[in-house]
Amino acid sequence: MEAFEHIAIALAQMILIAACSPLVTGVIQKLKARLQCRSGASVVQPYHDLMKLLRKGTVQSDTASGMFRVLPALVLAATLVAATLVPAVWVPEDRAAAQLPLGDAIVLTGLLALARFLTAIGALDAGGAFGGMGASREMTVGVLVEPVLMLVVFSVALAGGTTDLGRLATHRLAVPSFHAPDLLALLAMLVLLLAETGRIPVDNPDTHLELTMLHEGMLLEHSGPGLACMVLAGHLKQLVMISLVAAIFLPIGLATQLAPYAIALALAAFAAKVLVLSVFLALVESSYAKLRFFRLPQFLGVGFVTGFLALSLRIL
Amino acid sequence: MSGGFASGALASLLAARWPRLAIRLGHLGVLVGAIAGGATAIDVLADPSAPALRIELPRLMPLAQLALRVDSLSAFFLLVISLVAAAAAIYGPAYLEAHGAMGRGRAGAHVLALGVFVGSMSLLCCAGDALSFLVLWEAMTLASYALVVSETHRDENVHAGLLYIVMAHIGTALIAFVFVTLAELGNGTDFDVLRTAGHGLPDGVRSGLFFAAFAGFGVKAGVVPLHVWLPHAHPAAPSHVSALMSGVMLKVAVYGMLRFAFDLLAPGGSPLPASWGWTVLALGTLSAVIGVLYALQQHDLKRLLAFHSVENVGIILMGSGLAMLLVHRGDSANRLATLALAAALLHTLNHASFKGLLFLGAGAVVCRTHVRNLEDLGGLARRMPWTSGLFLLGAVAISALPPLNGFVSEWMTFQALLGGGSQVGGGGGLFSVFAASMLALTGGLAAACFVKAFGATFLGRPRSVHAEAAIEVPRSMICGMLGLALACVALGVVPGYAMALLDGPTSSLVGGPGASAVVTARGPLVLSSVGGAGFGAAIFMPAIAILCVALGIAAWIMRAWPRRPARRSAPTWTCGFTPTSRFDYSATAFAKPLRLIFALLYRPRRQVERENPDSPYIIKRMRYHGDVVDLAETAVYHRFQNAITSVAGAIRARSTGRIHGYIGYVLITLLIVLLLFGKA
Numbered sequence: 003m004e005a006f007e008h009i010a011i012a013l014a015q016m017i018l019i020a021a022c023s024p025l026v027t028g029v030i031q032k033l034k035a036r037l038q039c040r041s042g043a044s045v046v047q048p049y050h051d052l053m054k055l056l057r058k059g060t061v062q063s064d065t066a067s068g069m070f071r072v073l074p075a076l077v078l079a080a081t082l083v084a085a086t087l088v089p090a091v092w093v094p095e096d097r098a099a100a101q102l103p104l105g106d107a108i109v110l111t112g113l114l115a116l117a118r119f120l121t122a123i124g125a126l127d128a129g130g131a132f133g134g135m136g137a138s139r140e141m142t143v144g145v146l147v148e149p150v151l152m153l154v155v156f157s158v159a160l161a162g163g164t165t166d167l168g169r170l171a172t173h174r175l176a177v178p179s180f181h182a183p184d185l186l187a188l189l190a191m192l193v194l195l196l197a198e199t200g201r202i203p204v205d206n207p208d209t210h211l212e213l214t215m216l217h218e219g220m221l222l223e224h225s226g227p228g229l230a231c232m233v234l235a236g237h238l239k240q241l242v243m244i245s246l247v248a249a250i251f252l253p254i255g256l257a258t259q260l261a262p263y264a265i266a267l268a269l270a271a272f273a274a275k276v277l278v279l280s281v282f283l284a285l286v287e288s289s290y291a292k293l294r295f296f297r298l299p300q301f302l303g304v305g306f307v308t309g310f311l312a313l314s315l316r317i318l
Numbered sequence: 319m320s321g322g323f324a325s326g327a328l329a330s331l332l333a334a335r336w337p338r339l340a341i342r343l344g345h346l347g348v349l350v351g352a353i354a355g356g357a358t359a360i361d362v363l364a365d366p367s368a369p370a371l372r373i374e375l376p377r378l379m380p381l382a383q384l385a386l387r388v389d390s391l392s393a394f395f396l397l398v399i400s401l402v403a404a405a406a407a408i409y410g411p412a413y414l415e416a417h418g419a420m421g422r423g424r425a426g427a428h429v430l431a432l433g434v435f436v437g438s439m440s441l442l443c444c445a446g447d448a449l450s451f452l453v454l455w456e457a458m459t460l461a462s463y464a465l466v467v468s469e470t471h472r473d474e475n476v477h478a479g480l481l482y483i484v485m486a487h488i489g490t491a492l493i494a495f496v497f498v499t500l501a502e503l504g505n506g507t508d509f510d511v512l513r514t515a516g517h518g519l520p521d522g523v524r525s526g527l528f529f530a531a532f533a534g535f536g537v538k539a540g541v542v543p544l545h546v547w548l549p550h551a552h553p554a555a556p557s558h559v560s561a562l563m564s565g566v567m568l569k570v571a572v573y574g575m576l577r578f579a580f581d582l583l584a585p586g587g588s589p590l591p592a593s594w595g596w597t598v599l600a601l602g603t604l605s606a607v608i609g610v611l612y613a614l615q616q617h618d619l620k621r622l623l624a625f626h627s628v629e630n631v632g633i634i635l636m637g638s639g640l641a642m643l644l645v646h647r648g649d650s651a652n653r654l655a656t657l658a659l660a661a662a663l664l665h666t667l668n669h670a671s672f673k674g675l676l677f678l679g680a681g682a683v684v685c686r687t688h689v690r691n692l693e694d695l696g697g698l699a700r701r702m703p704w705t706s707g708l709f710l711l712g713a714v715a716i717s718a719l720p721p722l723n724g725f726v727s728e729w730m731t732f733q734a735l736l737g738g739g740s741q742v743g744g745g746g747g748l749f750s751v752f753a754a755s756m757l758a759l760t761g762g763l764a765a766a767c768f769v770k771a772f773g774a775t776f777l778g779r780p781r782s783v784h785a786e787a788a789i790e791v792p793r794s795m796i797c798g799m800l801g802l803a804l805a806c807v808a809l810g811v812v813p814g815y816a817m818a819l820l821d822g823p824t825s826s827l828v829g830g831p832g833a834s835a836v837v838t839a840r841g842p843l844v845l846s847s848v849g850g851a852g853f854g855a856a857i858f859m860p861a862i863a864i865l866c867v868a869l870g871i872a873a874w875i876m877r878a879w880p881r882r883p884a885r886r887s888a889p890t891w892t893c894g895f896t897p898t899s900r901f902d903y904s905a906t907a908f909a910k911p912l913r914l915i916f917a918l919l920y921r922p923r924r925q926v927e928r929e930n931p932d933s934p935y936i937i938k939r940m941r942y943h944g945d946v947v948d949l950a951e952t953a954v955y956h957r958f959q960n961a962i963t964s965v966a967g968a969i970r971a972r973s974t975g976r977i978h979g980y981i982g983y984v985l986i987t988l989l990i991v992l993l994l995f996g997k998a
Contacts, residue, residue, distance in 0.1 A: 056876075058883065059883045059885065059886065060883050060884070060886070061886045061888050062887050063887075063890040064889055065697070065779050068699070068700075069707075069710075074873070075870050075871075075873035075877065076866075076870050078870075078873040079865075079872075082869045083865045083866050103855075103857060103858055104861055105720075105858065105862055106856070108732055108855075109720055109729070109862060113720055115717075115719055115765055116720060118765070119717060119719055119765050122769045122773075126773030127773075127777045128890045129697075129777065129778030129779050129897070130891060130897075131902070131903055133903070134773070134902065134907065135907075137903070138770075138907065138911060142915070144766065145762040145912065146915075148759065149755045149762065152754065152755045152758035153755045156736060156739075156751050156754060159736060160736065163740070163854070164855045165732075165855040166856065169855075222891070226883045227876070228877065230877075231877065296911075299915050313748065313751060314748055317740075318744065318745070
C-alpha cells in the first residue's frame with residue numbers, strides 16, 4: 003500500500019507543478035515588464051491564453067500526416083511524467099526501502115528529450131521552412147545541453163551515491179555542502195536553465211521572427227487545443243527545470259512526513275525557491291541580448307567546462 | 319536447426335528454375351531454422367545450471383574432432399540471431415519480389431547465400447573448436463560478400479564488396495593467428511584445450527593475443543578506426559540482409575570478443591589485465607561518438623543506419639570494457655561487472671531488434687520508391703502509414719528515449735559507468751564518468767539524426783516523383799517489422815523479464831549470482847543498480863510507460879474540452895508563396911548547424927556555382943554540392959592505399975620481363991636467406 007501512496011503523492015506533485023506552471027511564466031513576464039518599466043500583463047494572463055486556445059478550432063496544414071494531431075498530447079504527456087519525478091514538495095525519508103521507485107534523473111532527462119524529439123517531428127510534419135529551421139536549431143541545442151546536464155547530474159550523484167532525485171535531495175538535506183564542486187555544478191546548471199527554459203540569451207520566448215526563434219518556430223503550425231497542449235508543455239518544462247535546480251541544490255524545506263504543518267512549510271519554501279529562480283531568469287533576460295546562434299556552443303561550452311571541473315574536483 | 323537452413327538452401331538450388339518458388343522455399347527454410355535456433359537458445363538459457371549442450375560431429379577430417387557446444391553465452395547470441403533472422407525471413411520474399419530484378423539463377427544464388435549466411439552465423443556461436451569456428455567464420459564472410467555484391471549493376475556495390483572482403487580477411491587472418499597460437503600451445507583445437515592453454519599464459523603473451531583477437535573481431539564489428547568498410551557494404555546488400563548484417567553479424571564479432579576476453583584467454587578466476595578494459599572502453603566511447611556524428615551527415619538512408627551500427631557497437635563495447643575492468647576485483651566490483659555486462663548484452667539484443675526494424679523500414683521505403691537519398695524522399699507518412707509508424711517507433715528506440723528498449727540498456731550502461739567511476743576513483747573514475755557524459759552526447763546526436771532521417775523521409779511533401787507514387791508495402795513485410803517492433807516495446811516496458819535470459823551468460827563469464835540477482839533484485843518490474851561504493855538507483859519502467867499512455871489519453875481528451883474543436887485544413891503558410899516541396903527544410907539543411915559546430919572533425923567540402931549571366935546581382939540558377947568525408951578513410955586508409963600503390967609501382971618498374979633479371983633476383987634472395995639462416 004505504501005508504494006501506491008508514494009505514486010499517488012508523485013501524481014499530486016505533478017498536478018501541483020502543472021497547475022502552477024503557467025503562473026510561473028506569468029510571474030516572470032510581469033517581473034520582466036517591471037524591469038523594463040512597463041506595467042505588463044497580469045500574472046494570470048497565461049491561464050487566459052490557455053483557456054482561449056482550448057476554446058478555439060484548429061487549422062491543420064494539408065501536408066501534415068495523421069500523427070500531427072496526436073503529437074501535442076504525447077509531448078504534454080511526456081513532460082507531465084517528467085514532472086512526477088521531481089521532488090518539489092515532498093520526499094520520502096528512505097526511498098531505498100520497499101517502496102516502488104518511479105524514475106531517476108536519467109529518466110527525467112530522457113522524458114524531456116522525448117518531448118523535444120516529438121515536438122521536432124511535429125514541426126517537420128507540416129513541411130514549412132520555419133518548422134524545419136526551428137526543429138533543426140532546437141535539436142542542435144539539445145545535443146549541446148544533454149551532455150552538460152548529465153555532467154552536472156553525475157557530479158551531484160557521485161556525492162549522493164545515487165541518481166535518484168529523492169534520495170539526492172534527502173542526502174543534501176542531511177549533509178548540506180557548499181564546496182567548490184557544488185558551486186561549480188550550480189553555475190553550470192544555471193547556464194543550462196537558461197537554455198532549457200528557452201530564454202535569452204539562448205532563445206527568445208516572445209518572438210516569432212524567423213531569425214531568432216527556436217522553440218516558437220516549431221509551434222507555428224499548431225493551433226487551437228493542440229497549441230494549448232504544446233504551450234502548457236512549455237510552461238511545464240520550465241517549472242520542471244526550476245524545480246530540478248531547487249531539488250538538487252537547495253532542498254531546504256522539503257517535507258518528509260505527510261503532516262499538514264510540514265506540507266505547508268514545504269509549499270512556502272517551494273514558492274520562495276521558484277520565485278528566486280524566476281527573478282534570476284527575468285534579470286538575465288532583461289539585461290542580456292540574445293546570442294547569435296553559432297555563439298551558443300561557446301556559451302554552453304562554459305557550462306560544459308564548469309560541469310567537468312565540478313566532476314573532476316569531486317572525483318579526484 | 320541447421321536442417322532448416324540447409325534444406326532451405328538446397329530447396330532453393332533445386333528450384334532455381336522457378337525464382338518465386340526458390341525465394342519462398344529458401345526463406346521458409348531460414349524461418350524454420352531460426353525458430354529451431356531460438357527454441358534451442360531459450361531451452362539452454364532457461365536453465366543456467368545445466369551443463370552446456372555438446373554435440374560431437376563425426377570425424378570428417380583426420381586433423382581434428384569437430385564439435386558444437388551450446389553454453390549460455392552461445393545461446394544468448396543464438397537467440398539474438400534467431401530473432402532478426404525470423405523477422406527477415408518473413409519480410410524477405412515480398413521484398414525481393416517487389417524490388418524486382420531477380421533473374422532465374424540469381425534468385426536461387428541469392429537465397430542459397432542467405433541460407434549459408436544465417437546458418438553459418440547461428441552455428442558459429444555454437445562452435446566448440448577452433449577449426450569449425452574459423453570455417454564458419456569464413457563461410458559467413460563469403461556468404462555476406464555474395465549478398466553485398468548481389469546487385470552488381472551498381473558500380474559502388476562492387477567497390478564496397480571489394481573493400482569488405484579485403485578488410486574482413488585481414489581480420490580473419492588475425493583471428494586465425496590467435497587460434498593457431500593457442501592450438502600450438504595446447505596441442506589441440508577444442509575450446510576446452512585452448513582454454514587450459516590460455517589460462518597458463520604469461521601476461522605479455524596473453525595481452526598480445528587479446529589485442530590481436532580484438533583487432534580481428536573489431537574489423538567485423540566496425541570499431542573505429544576499423545569501420546570504414548561497414549558504411550559502404552551494409553547498405554549495398556538487399557535491405558533484409560542489411561538488417562541481418564547490421565543487426566546480427568556485428569554481434570557475432572562481439573560474441574567472439576567476449577568469448578576470448580572472458581573465456582579462452584582469461585586467467586581463470588583472477589582479474590583481467592587492466593589495459594584490456596581501458597582500451598575497449600576508450601575505443602567503445604570513440605566509436606559511439608564518431609559513429610553517430612558521421613551518421614548525422616549522411617544523405618543515404620541506409621548508410622545513415624549503417625553508421626548508427628558503429629555507434630551502437632561502441633555502446634556495447636563500453637559496457638563490455640567496463641565489465642572487463644571490474645571482473646574478479648572484489649565482491650562489489652563484481653556486481654558492477656555483472657551490471658555492465660548485462661547492459662552490454664541487453665543492448666546487443668535491443669540493437670538487433672531496433673536496427674533490424676529500422677533497416678526493414680528503410681527497405682520498405684526503398685522497395686516502393688527505389689530511392690535512398692533523403693533529399694528525394696518526403697511525404698511518405700501519408701502514403702505508407704504502417705511503415706512510417708513502425709519506423710518512428712524504431713527511431714524513438716534507437717535514440718534511447720523512454721519508454722522503449724534503447725533507453726533501458728543505456729540507463730544500465732549509465733549506472734554501470736557511474737558506479738564504476740565511484741568504485742575506481744581517480745583519473746580512471748573520471749574517465750569512466752566522462753564516458754557516461756559522452757554517452758549522453760551520443761543519445762542527443764542520435765535523436766537529432768533520427769528527427770532528420772524520419773522527417774526527411776516521411777514528413778513534409780514528396781520531393782520526387784518516386785516518393786509521390788509510393789504505396790504501402792505488402793502485409794508480410796509489415797508483419798516482419800511488427801514482430802521486431804513488439805520486441806522493442808516489450809524490452810522497453812518490462813525489461814525485467816529479459817534479465818532472466820542474461821543470468822546464464824553473466825554468471826558464467828563474470829561469476830557471482832548473475833544479472834537478475836543484481837538488476838532485478840526488487841522483483842521483475844523494478845530495475846535497480848546497487849553496485850560499488852553503495853552507488854545505486856532504481857527505475858520502474860512499466861509505471862513510466864503506463865503514465866505516458868494514460869496522460870497522453872488524458873491530454874487527448876482535454877483537447878476536445880470544453881467543446882469539440884472545429885477542424886479545418888489549409889495549406890502551410892509560406893509567406894504568401896504557393897507552397898511547393900522546395901519549401902521543405904532539407905536533410906542537409908537540418909544537419910547544417912551541427913556540421914558547422916563539429917566542422918573540425920567533418921572537414922566539410924562545399925562547392926557553390928552561380929549562374930548570373932546578366933548581372934552579378936541577379937542569379938539565374940545555383941548549384942550546390944557539399945559532402946562530408948570520413949576522416950578515418952582519408953587520413954588513414956587512403957595514405958595506406960597510396961603507400962601500397964607506390965610500392966607496387968616500384969616493383970613493376972623493376973619487373974623488366976627478361977628472364978635473366980628474375981633469375982638474378984632469385985639468386986640474390988637465396989644468398990640472403992643462406993647468409994641469415996644457413997649457419998645453424
